Amino acid sequence: MKPVVIYTTPICGFCHAAKRLLDGKGVAYEEIDVMRDSEKKQEMMQKAGRHTVPQIFIDGAHVGGCDDLYELERAGKLDPMLAA
Template identity: 45%
Template sequence: MGQDATPAAAQPPITLYTSAICGYCVAAKTFLRSRGLSWDEVRVDLDPAEREAMVARSRRSTVPQIFIGEVHVGGYDDMMALHRAGKFDELLR
């Protein structure tokens, strides 16, 4: 195994800003779960301060908002577009 190999444990943190009534949030979690990935979920519907933090960080007010490390992926459609383009896995390295 060379230095370029990245163990799964080195996955950058994934943060999902979500709300309870959000089909795209469920779809995003289902996709991440299917890839064997873990994430931190921040429910913006339960805490107005978290919603403010999400908007400040992402410049968007809709959920989900997805971050891999400090990289703002965007919403579910943005994440799937990255995946289809073969660029999602690059963010996990």
């Protein structure tokens, strides 16, 4: 599987929903908590161009937030993106 990075905060329901989808697929991911790390939040905003969480990257490509991730799943595009 391609590497997945997800920027989150512990109090974000959308973050938990995105992680549930990835967990359900058995996807390993690197989780970066931006709540207490302003440098990581700046990094996320620079990479994603957004300030909301979650922000999800697959193989370095920004795929968006939780709604975007679920839309990829509904469209049958998520599994091919994750495949090595």
